Amino acid sequence: MPQRTLKASGSGRETRWPPEGEVTLNRGLGKGEKERAVKAGAYALRVAEPGGPEHRVLLANQEEFSRLAAATAVPIRVEGGQARLREPAAAPPRATP
Numbered sequence: 001m002p003q004r005t006l007k008a009s010g011s012g013r014e015t016r017w018p019p020e021g022e023v024t025l026n027r028g029l030g031k032g033e034k035e036r037a038v039k040a041g042a043y044a045l046r047v048a049e050p051g052g053p054e055h056r057v058l059l060a061n062q063e064e065f066s067r068l069a070a071a072t073a074v075p076i077r078v079e080g081g082q083a084r085l086r087e088p089a090a091a092p093p094r095a096t097p
Contacts, residue, residue, distance in 0.1 A: 004035075013069040015041065015062055047074050047083065055083035 006018035017039060025035045043065035048054045057076055059065050068074050068085075075086040 015043075015065070045069065045074060047076055057083045057085060059085075 006022055008016040008018045010016045023037055025037060026033075029035065041062055043059040043062060045057045045059065045065070045068055046054055047057055055076060055078060057074070059068065076083050077086045078084075
């Protein structure tokens, strides 16, 4: 019986998915049954303060991970031992002519 849940994980700046050759849909099913592939990801960064502790920051999606993984500085807020991205400051309103 094929495996129904495939997982891949790693460290570094590149995202990882199970190899396509391991995805075996519609094998070993009953009559009339069908499967479909669904990809779901969880993304996190490890952020270290200069001279301080390391924090794990959960990210919303792959785009956020890709944008922040190459950053040299990531603004975070730590409350109750939980690290979160600090919201960017709102842009000042534009003057109207």
